[in-house]
Amino acid sequence: QGELVESGGGLVQAGGSLRLSCAASGRTFRGYAMGWFRQAPGKEREFVATITWGRGSTQYADSVKGRFTISRDNAKSTVYLQMNSLKPEDTAVYYCTRSNDRWGGPSQNPGGYDYWGQGTQVTVSS
Numbered sequence: 085q086g087e088l089v090e091s092g093g094g095l096v097q098a099g100g101s102l103r104l105s106c107a108a109s110g111r112t113f114r115g116y117a118m119g120w121f122r123q124a125p126g127k128e129r130e131f132v133a134t135i136t137w138g139r140g141s142t143q144y145a146d147s148v149k150g151r152f153t154i155s156r157d158n159a160k161s162t163v164y165l166q167m168n169s170l171k172p173e174d175t176a177v178y179y180c181t182r183s184n185d186r187w188g189g190p191s192q193n194p195g196g197y198d199y200w201g202q203g204t205q206v207t208v209s210s
Contacts, residue, residue, distance in 0.1 A: 087111070088180045093204030096170055100208070104165040106180030106201055113161040117183040117190050119197055120154060120165045122176035122206075131192040132178070133165060143190045148174075170208045177203040 088111070092104040104120070119134040133144045133154040142154050153166040163180060183191060184198035191197070 088182065088199055088201035090178065090180045090201045090204040093178060093206045095207045095209065098170060098172055098208055098210050100170050101166070101168045102170065102206060104167070104178055104180075104204060104206075106163045106165075108161040108163075108182065111182065111199055112186070113182075114158065115186045117185070117188060118154075118156060118163040119181045119183065119191070120163075120178060121181060121194060121197075122174075122178045123203075124176040127176075129179070129194055131194070134183075134190040134192065135163065136190050137187070141190060143192060145192075167206070170206075172208045172210045175206060175208050177205050179203045 088108055090106050115137050117136045120132040121129050122132050123129040131145050135142045135154045135156050151169045156163040180201040181197040182199040
């Protein structure tokens with residue numbers, strides 16, 4: 085089968101940075117938009133960022149715009165999330181996910197994704 089494996093989470097002080105990675109193995113990566121979502125305790129899973137396959141078009145949640153950057157290395161089947169100027173409210177489990185629409189555009193709806201990683205914890209202390 086295959087999987088999405090996230091890494092790079094951890095504990096960081098407010099104002100610090102982290103880079104999350106998501107490696108895709110065994111699943112088709114080519115042609116699919118990839119996304120990052122997050123879920124804090126007691127809250128719904130929320131969209132963070134997405135990037136398309138071809139032009140690498142990106143979209144971001146308003147709460148992270150200007151601080152987070154999503155990118156992808158198609159040769160390595162890996163997508164990244166660079167997180168700068170982290171805030172305590174960014175604390176959550178971050179999930180990598182693959183779109184269910186090959187060659188399609190970006191989506192901010194979790195229903196637009198089918199495969200999900202196991203998640204990586206990001207904790208930002210004040």
